[in-house]
Amino acid sequence: MLSVPTYPTELVSMGKKRFSKSNVLWFIRSRPYTPIADLRRRFKLAESEVTAITDSIGKIYVGLPEREANMLRQLWLEGKIGLEWTPGVHVRVVEGVYPLGSAEKKPPEAETDAADKADDASGDV
Numbered sequence: 001m002l003s004v005p006t007y008p009t010e011l012v013s014m015g016k017k018r019f020s021k022s023n024v025l026w027f028i029r030s031r032p033y034t035p036i037a038d039l040r041r042r043f044k045l046a047e048s049e050v051t052a053i054t055d056s057i058g059k060i061y062v063g064l065p066e067r068e069a070n071m072l073r074q075l076w077l078e079g080k081i082g083l084e085w086t087p088g089v090h091v092r093v094v095e096g097v098y099p100l101g102s103a104e105k106k107p108p109e110a111e112t113d114a115a116d117k118a119d120d121a122s123g124d125v
Contacts, residue, residue, distance in 0.1 A: 019043040019068050021075060028081055028099050035096040036063045043068070062094045072097065 017023065027042060028034050040047055040063070051069035052059045060083070062069040072094075075081045082100050086093040 017043050019045070019071065021071050024068075024071060025075060025080060025099075028075075028097055033084075033096055033098045036094055039064065039068075039097075058092070060092045060094060 024039065024043070027039070039045070045065060045068060047063075049065045050061055050063050051066045052061050053069050053073040054060070055073075055077075060073075062072060064072065072081070072083075076083055076097075079100055081097045083094050084096045084098065086095040
């Protein structure tokens with residue numbers, strides 16, 4: 001007779017991936033482009049929820065629950081991901097996301113100050 005293995009309930013409940021900024025950023029960076037539908041599937045999120053987030057221009061609609069949509073907004077504002085809009089729609093609807101380069105952008109003043117300090121150290125006037 002075959003015995004069926006039993007698993008602790010903790011292992012069974014681990015099927016749902018936790019949607020955190022670090023987890024979603026890793027997932028987005030692991031591919032060149034991620035549709036919002038893939039984020040919903042990966043993290044087992046409700047398909048019918050849409051959240052409006054805002055920026056300086058106005059509303060942006062994201063097909064994710066409020067908590068998760070706000071995490072994407074934070075990553076976008078931090079310059080870690082880019083948002084792709086659905087073409088041909090009069091409102092901004094996020095269709096997918098993509099990773100942005102990991103190089104830090106310095107303000108132009110900081111680059112000029114660093115160049116001036118290097119010149120001073122080398123003795124050039």
